[in-house]
Amino acid sequence: MKIEGLDKVVYTIGRITPNGINLLGTCFLLNKAGLFATASHVTNNDNNNLVIFISGNTDLTTYQDTTNNQGQSVPASIFKVDPIRDICILKIDNQALSNLQIGGADDIKVSDNVGIVGFPHCVNGRNILTFQSTEVGAKVLIESSGIKSNHLVLNVQTRPGQSGSPIFRISDSKLIGMIIGSYVPGGGGGISLGGVDPHTLHQTTHAVSSEYILKMI
Amino acid sequence: MEELTNIIQSDPSELLTSIDDFQSEILKTFLENTSNDYLTSADNWLNATTANTAKFGGEPGKSKIYRDKLLEELEKFLCGAEEYEEDRKKIAESSDKSKQYVIGVMSVAIGKTIGAAGTFLAPVIVLLIMSLGKMALNAWCEMRKEIKIKAGNNV
Numbered sequence: 446m447k448i449e450g451l452d453k454v455v456y457t458i459g460r461i462t463p464n465g466i467n468l469l470g471t472c473f474l475l476n477k478a479g480l481f482a483t484a485s486h487v488t489n490n491d492n493n494n495l496v497i498f499i500s501g502n503t504d505l506t507t508y509q510d511t512t513n514n515q516g517q518s519v520p521a522s523i524f525k526v527d528p529i530r531d532i533c534i535l536k537i538d539n540q541a542l543s544n545l546q547i548g549g550a551d552d553i554k555v556s557d558n559v560g561i562v563g564f565p566h567c568v569n570g571r572n573i574l575t576f577q578s579t580e581v582g583a584k585v586l587i588e589s590s591g592i593k594s595n596h597l598v599l600n601v602q603t604r605p606g607q608s609g610s611p612i613f614r615i616s617d618s619k620l621i622g623m624i625i626g627s628y629v630p631g632g633g634g635g636i637s638l639g640g641v642d643p644h645t646l647h648q649t650t651h652a653v654s655s656e657y658i659l660k661m662i
Numbered sequence: 663m664e665e666l667t668n669i670i671q672s673d674p675s676e677l678l679t680s681i682d683d684f685q686s687e688i689l690k691t692f693l694e695n696t697s698n699d700y701l702t703s704a705d706n707w708l709n710a711t712t713a714n715t716a717k718f719g720g721e722p723g724k725s726k727i728y729r730d731k732l733l734e735e736l737e738k739f740l741c742g743a744e745e746y747e748e749d750r751k752k753i754a755e756s757s758d759k760s761k762q763y764v765i766g767v768m769s770v771a772i773g774k775t776i777g778a779a780g781t782f783l784a785p786v787i788v789l790l791i792m793s794l795g796k797m798a799l800n801a802w803c804e805m806r807k808e809i810k811i812k813a814g815n816n817v
Contacts, residue, residue, distance in 0.1 A: 460721075469720035486711075487719040490782040492773070523779035528710035529688055531717075568720035588713045590706035591695045592688065608718040626715040633716035645716045653712075660684040 446560050446615045452503040452574055454543045455562045455611060458483055458535065459518065461494040466518060468498065468570065471563035471609040471624075472535060474543040477662050482655075483609030484625050485526050485533040495521045497537060503574035511573060529589045530657040531625045545611075548619045549656025550595045555581050559599065561624060563610025577601055578615065587651065595654040597622050603650045612652050622652035665753050666740055667799050669764050670791060674698075677788045680761035685785045700793035704729050704786045727778055729786070735772045736790050741803035746771055 455473045458481075459466040470487035474480075481497060488495060500516035502509055524536035553559065561577045579601035586593040599612070603624055612622040628649040633642045669677075674693075678686045692703035708727055739746045749771040753764055769787050770780035794802055 467720055470718065484717070484719060485782075486717040488779075489719075489721050489724045490778050491724070492779045493777060523781060525682065525684075526779060526782040527684060527688070528707060528782070531712050568718075587715065590692070590710040592691055596712075603718060605718040605720070624718070625712060626717045628714055629716040630714055632711065632714060642716060645718075651712065651715045657684075661682070 446613055446618050448505040448576055451505055451562050451576070454545070455503075455564075455574060456481070457498045457564050457567045457572055457606075458487060458521065458609070459496050459498045461496055461518065466496065466498060468564070468567040468572065468606065470567065470606055472497065473545075473562075473609070473611045474541060475534070475658070475662060476543055476545045476547065478540040478542045479537050480524060480542075480662055481521070481535040481537070482611075482623060482658050483533050483535060484531045484623065485528050486531055486625075487609050488523060488533050488535070490523065490526055490528070490533070492523050495523070495535070497521050497535070498572070500572055503572065505574055505576060509573050511571065514570070514572065516572070525661045527657060527661060529592050530594050530653050531589075532623070532653065532657055532661065534658070534661050546617075546619045547655055547659050548614070548621050549659070550584055550597050550622060550654035551656065552619060553581055553597070553614055553621045555583060557581050558615040559621065560613045560615050560618075561599070561601065561603070561607070561610050562613070563603075563607040563624065565604040565607050567606035569606070571606075577603075582649070595656065597652045597654065598628070599624075599650040599652055600648050601650055602646065602648050603627060604645075611655075620655045620658075622655050623658070624650060624652050626651050663750060663754060665759060665764050666750070669761060670740070670794055670799050670802070671796050672761060672791075674792045676761060677765075677792060680765040681784050681788055682781075689785055689789065700789045701729065704732075704789040704793075707785050707789070708732075727776060729790075731776060732772065732783065732786055733790055735775055736768070736787060737803070737806050739768055739772060740799060741806065745775075
């Protein structure tokens with residue numbers, strides 16, 4: 446899998462506040478003009494003051510400057526939402542598009558290698574594009590409001606800010622899923638130690654199959 | 663207003679064509695699972711969350727949207743409240759009389775009031791309209807008024 450150019454596909458999404466831009470999570474440019482995908486919980490389905498943040502400092506082939514918080518914000522609006530699969534499609538007023546090949550969980554098998562590209566800790570203001578590699582640990586059906594959908598378990602620890610990160614099949618960079626969080630009985634939120642939910646500190650990451658993105662664009 | 667009366671009088675199957683296919687498929691499953699309970703289906707959409715998954719976004723504590731609040735706004739829209747006058751005018755003056763357009767305008771307008779994207783609310787608006795059971799618009803508005811008066815008297 447080539448890492449060159451991923452900084453032109455994967456970005457952070459934020460919300461403009463009186464104190465500046467709060468980064469909310471990761472999003473990625475789709476193969477349709479002006480459309481990005483992220484997790485619906487990243488935007489909370491609220492259009493107000495949403496922006497795609499473009500720093501120009503996230504090239505994976507260079508040293509990214511951790512002190513450089515400069516960048517450009519591009520207004521975005523919510524184009525489509527599937528709350529069952531936790532997917533949100535964003536739209537910007539621009540014809541930009543990627544050459545992503547979109548597949549789904551059916552295109553990969555347990556034990557196959559995948560690459561995850563996103564912004565761990567961006568919710569704390571750290572805007573560093575990061576590549577992780579792991580393998581598919583399981584294919585699972587996860588329920589939401591009585592509907593079961595195709596998901597992947599990835600054997601890797603992920604952190605806040607990575608929701609909305611694309612997952613690529615290492616062999617040919619085909620998109621197969623998107624990070625939505627990590628396994629926690631009941632969904633977590635009960636305990637916080639220094640802002641960290643200890644229940645999330647493990648290597649069972651949940652990702653939704655990207656086949657559902659295809660149905661939305 | 664003819665367009666709003668028409669939308670209230672629509673069959674559920676017609677209303678389902680006013681939203682995206684993937685949304686319509688989800689609503690059909692909800693309705694099947696709940697034996698056509700429109701309000702429970704609306705709650706299923708609004709409260710959907712992936713089971714046993716901690717979410718890694720930046721606004722974890724954001725308040726949720728309640729169905730009753732949406733119904734209140736829908737009532738204001740349908741029953742002539744001034745705050746939605748411009749939106750009703752937009753529907754009346756548009757050459758596009760499709761259900762998709764009318765539901766779209768309603769969803770975006772109500773979404774602006776409650777801080778949610780129109781595309782997220784549209785399926786719930788559709789379900790709430792289904793729950794009116796094709797009641798005449800004036801009768802429904804009167805009924806809502808009476809319910810509020812009774813509720814006020816009981817406080």
